[in-house]
């Protein structure tokens with residue numbers, strides 16, 4: 001999987017720019033949110049434990065009980081070590097694994113209603129330990145180790161009452177002190193009115209009230225608290241394609257293959273100077289922030305978005321640019337997206353210069369950023385109809401948040417830029433087409449969008 005991510009193969013080894021550890025952490029923690037197969041597998045196995053607990057009375061559970069259950073087996077999931085097979089494997093794996101420091105059994109907690117489905121001794125329902133572990137002496141004395149809650153506890157006029165079925169009555173000091181503890185705990189629990197009422201027994205997942213098992217939630221538990229991505233500031237924008245988000249994500253971590261970065265990784269580079277200005281070494285900070293070319297582009301973007309002039313020291317400052325924007329959530333989203341698009345287009349311009357010897361002017365780069373922003377905002381955001389109407393100068397009829405959004409986009413003069421940069425053919429091409437996403441910035445399809453040439457599919461359709 002990781003080789004695939006960095007477009008390598010068995011024969012060709014490519015640089016893995018970001019560690020697999022980071023790639024597999026959630027987006028909110030600075031990763032890509034890609035699941036590890038190991039975790040998915042484990043979560044799916046854990047689901048069997050949940051289903052075994054919840055689906056009482058089902059056929060498959062009956063079969064497992066018949067094969068693996070029996071006298072002397074009081075584990076949470078029944079297992080006979082002598083019988084091999086997939087159930088034994090599942091139980092063995094789950095027994096060994098900790099989910100956020102807890103055992104699988106710990107995460108499935110009974111909420112006692114009638115009390116006819118939850119085991120008194122061997123399910124989690126009262127306190128944070130199994131009662132058989134809390135009172136081992138009493139457990140030894142009990143005649144029915146698998147008894148349900150309603151077989152031991154009843155609701156009397158003075159709260160909960162315990163009725164034991166003993167081999168002999170508790171008599172030693174340990175047994176009596178455990179019995180005292182039992183009575184005290186039941187007395188405290190007596191305030192919960194739902195306990196031993198007419199409602200059905202339920203199961204909660206991971207100590208959250210009313211929550212049921214989910215594979216995604218289980219995967220999260222496997223890693224809770226293990227992330228260190230707090231210092232990263234990038235927020236992913238859904239209205240901007242993933243490939244653009246990805247470039248910004250890599251830029252924030254300084255993991256783009258700039259000439260300096262390549263040299264650091266022992267790739268032989270003849271010339272490490274910035275392709276735009278040929279004056280300074282091309283590291284990420286210079287390319288996207290410090291270079292005169294980049295500065296020109298960012299100034300153009302600020303002017304376009306009517307932002308106050310700002311001073312960026314590094315790429316993080318650009319990611320924080322949206323904080324200078326006053327107004328609603330959507331304004332900030334748009335600015336965040338535009339910063340990403342600018343980064344992406346700058347990176348593309350840099351590649352065009354290096355690999356195709358194509359010189360782009362600052363105005364051309366700014367124009368491309370504007371038209372990309374328009375197309376994606378129109379086709380990928382929920383405000384598509386507004387952008388469309390804006391194009392026809394009708395947006396002023398909108399009300400509330402939509403009107404504010406429209407006037408903001410209007411201030412950005414998107415309508416004008418579309419007429420000037422795309423031309424009638426280019427716009428027509430995109431009005432009825434949902435934006436497709438390609439993973440590679442150098443995808444030849446992209447070049448055709450702005451040269452006014454139809455996509456290959458269009459030719460076929462005609």
Ligand SMILES: [Zn+2]
Nearest residue numbers: 274276277291
């Ligand atoms: Zn430069």
